[in-house]
Amino acid sequence: xxxxxLLSASILALTLALSGCQSAYYSAMEKVGVHKRDILxxxxxETKESQEESQEEFQSALERLTTLxxxxxxxxxxxxxxxxxxxxxxxxxxxxxxTNINKVEDVAEALFDEWSDELExxxxxxxxxxxxxxxxxxxxxxxxLLRSMRSAESKMEPVxxxxxxxxxxLKHNLNAQAVAAIKGEFTNLxxxxxxxxxxxxxxxxxxxxxxxxxxxx
Numbered sequence: 160x161x162x163x164x165l166l167s168a169s170i171l172a173l174t175l176a177l178s179g180c181q182s183a184y185y186s187a188m189e190k191v192g193v194h195k196r197d198i199l200x201x202x203x204x205e206t207k208e209s210q211e212e213s214q215e216e217f218q219s220a221l222e223r224l225t226t227l228x229x230x231x232x233x234x235x236x237x238x239x240x241x242x243x244x245x246x247x248x249x250x251x252x253x254x255x256x257x258t259n260i261n262k263v264e265d266v267a268e269a270l271f272d273e274w275s276d277e278l279e280x281x282x283x284x285x286x287x288x289x290x291x292x293x294x295x296x297x298x299x300x301x302x303x304l305l306r307s308m309r310s311a312e313s314k315m316e317p318v319x320x321x322x323x324x325x326x327x328x329l330k331h332n333l334n335a336q337a338v339a340a341i342k343g344e345f346t347n348l349x350x351x352x353x354x355x356x357x358x359x360x361x362x363x364x365x366x367x368x369x370x371x372x373x374x375x376x
Contacts (some may be wrong), residue, residue: 228338263308
């Protein structure tokens with residue numbers, strides 16, 4: 160988006176966010192030349208960026224836990240505090256991912272509803288047919304993207320739960336025995352994080368592909 164449009168969009172977004180009315184938001188954005196298609200592309204990009212951020216946070220938590228279970232002297236309280244900070248950051252990053260995916264789904268539904276309704280306005284049968292084909296193709300592409308996003312999203316909860324368990328256990332048992340106890344959980348957590356990373360990478364790749372396709376259309 161152009162800078163002037165972004166400024167207008169930001170003002171509108173702030174105003175309409177207070178009302179919580181997405182349909183009013185989309186209508187207002189169209190008045191400044193920003194259509195649902197543009198918003199969808201922007202939101203897919205934002206979701207991709209939030210997924211990349213969450214990958215960094217989960218990886219940081221894994222590295223922190225790796226350091227902790229290999230703990231060899233020093234202050235356990237400091238190590239715990241750092242791990243807890245990583246968990247909180249991972250939780251926030253995961254919440255951001257979910258929020259962004261929901262926003263993507265919302266604007267996509269609005270776009271496809273509008274597109275479907277506007278098919279009835281065509282007088283040309285051939286143009287209507289071509290637009291309908293393009294709508295169906297875009298829906299299929301988006302459905303694949305959304306499945307990919309939701310699949311990656313679903314992998315975050317087991318990782319967060321495991322991280323929380325480890326943080327809680329250490330909170331009340333800051334000693335070498337506690338560190339030894341969580342080593343048994345480490346292999347499973349490491350596996351779950353790797354699965355999450357793989358799913359996130361697939362979703363990010365699908366996002367890039369979808370954005371490219373939308374920009375070509």
